[in-house]
Amino acid sequence: MTFKTVENTITQILEKNTKARNDDMLLYVHYVFVVMPKVAIVPNCMEKVFSDNRYRISNGLAPYETVSRIRRKVQEIRRDLRPTEEAKEEKRRAEKEYRKYARGIKE
Numbered sequence: 001m002t003f004k005t006v007e008n009t010i011t012q013i014l015e016k017n018t019k020a021r022n023d024d025m026l027l028y029v030h031y032v033f034v035v036m037p038k039v040a041i042v043p044n045c046m047e048k049v050f051s052d053n054r055y056r057i058s059n060g061l062a063p064y065e066t067v068s069r070i071r072r073k074v075q076e077i078r079r080d081l082r083p084t085e086e087a088k089e090e091k092r093r094a095e096k097e098y099r100k101y102a103r104g105i106k107e
Helices: 003-016 024-035 045-051 053-058 064-077 085-103
Strands: none
Touching: 003 024, 003 064, 024 045, 024 064, 045 053
C-alpha cells in the first residue's frame, strides 16, 4: 500500500459513488471491498479490518484515518468530488451540537 495507490483507489470510488463523497464510513467500506473483493466470504472480516492492524497490513489495507485524510485531500483538489451542500450543512449542525456537548452546555 502506497499513499498514491490509496489516492487512486479513493478517487475512483468517489467518481463512481456520490454517497461515498458524504460519508467516510461508507467510503471506507467501499475501499475495503475494492482492495479485498472476497472480503464478504471471510467470517468476521470487517471486525478484523477495524481492529487488527496486522490483518490490514497483510491485506494491503490503509487504516480508516488514512482513507479519510486522503478523501479530504482529493476533495480539496477536485471540486466535482466534494460532498453535497446538504451533507455539509448537516456536518456543521452536528459540529455545533458537539461543541455544546463538549462545553457541558445543556439545552
